[in-house]
Amino acid sequence: MRIVSGAENQATARTDAALARLLVRSACGETAAFMEFFDATCDVVWRLETARHGAGDHAAKAAYARYHAAWLRAGAQRTSGLAPRAWLLSLSAEPVPPCALTEVAGERR
Numbered sequence: 001m002r003i004v005s006g007a008e009n010q011a012t013a014r015t016d017a018a019l020a021r022l023l024v025r026s027a028c029g030e031t032a033a034f035m036e037f038f039d040a041t042c043d044v045v046w047r048l049e050t051a052r053h054g055a056g057d058h059a060a061k062a063a064y065a066r067y068h069a070a071w072l073r074a075g076a077q078r079t080s081g082l083a084p085r086a087w088l089l090s091l092s093a094e095p096v097p098p099c100a101l102t103e104v105a106g107e108r109r
Contacts, residue, residue, distance in 0.1 A: 014040040019084035020077065027075030034071055041088055048089060066091055 014022070019040060025033035045066055049059040069091045077087045 016083045016085070023070075023074045023077045023084060026071065034074070037070075037084075038067060041085055044085060045088065 014036075019037060022033045022037040022040075026037060042063070045063050046059070049062040049066070053059040053062055066088065070088055073091065077084055080087050080090075082090060
C-alpha cells in the first residue's frame with residue numbers, strides 16, 4: 001500500500017465529479033482508473049484506519065479491505081447519494097459478525 005504525504009495529496013486532489021468518473025471507469029474494470037482513485041483518497045482512508053486500529057498491520061489490513069470492497073462495488077457509488085470519499089468511508093471494511101435472523105428479531109434459539 002502506498003501512503004502519500006499531505007503535501008503530495010494536495011497536488012493530486014480531485015473533485016467529487018472527477019472521483020465519481022474514476023469509479024465509473026473502475027466499475028468497467030479499468031484498473032488504472034482505480035489506482036488514480038486510490039492515490040487521490042488513500043490519505044483519508046489511512047487516517048481513518050489508524051484512528052480505528054492504531055498504526056500497523058491492523059490498519060493496513062483494514063485499508064486494504066476497504067479498497068477491495070470499493071473495487072467490487074465501484075458501480076454502486078453513483079446511486080448511493082454520497083460523495084465518492086463519503087461513499088468510500090461508508091463501506092464496511094470488516095465483515096459483520098454472523099447472527100441468526102431470530103437473534104435480530106429478539107428471539108433466541
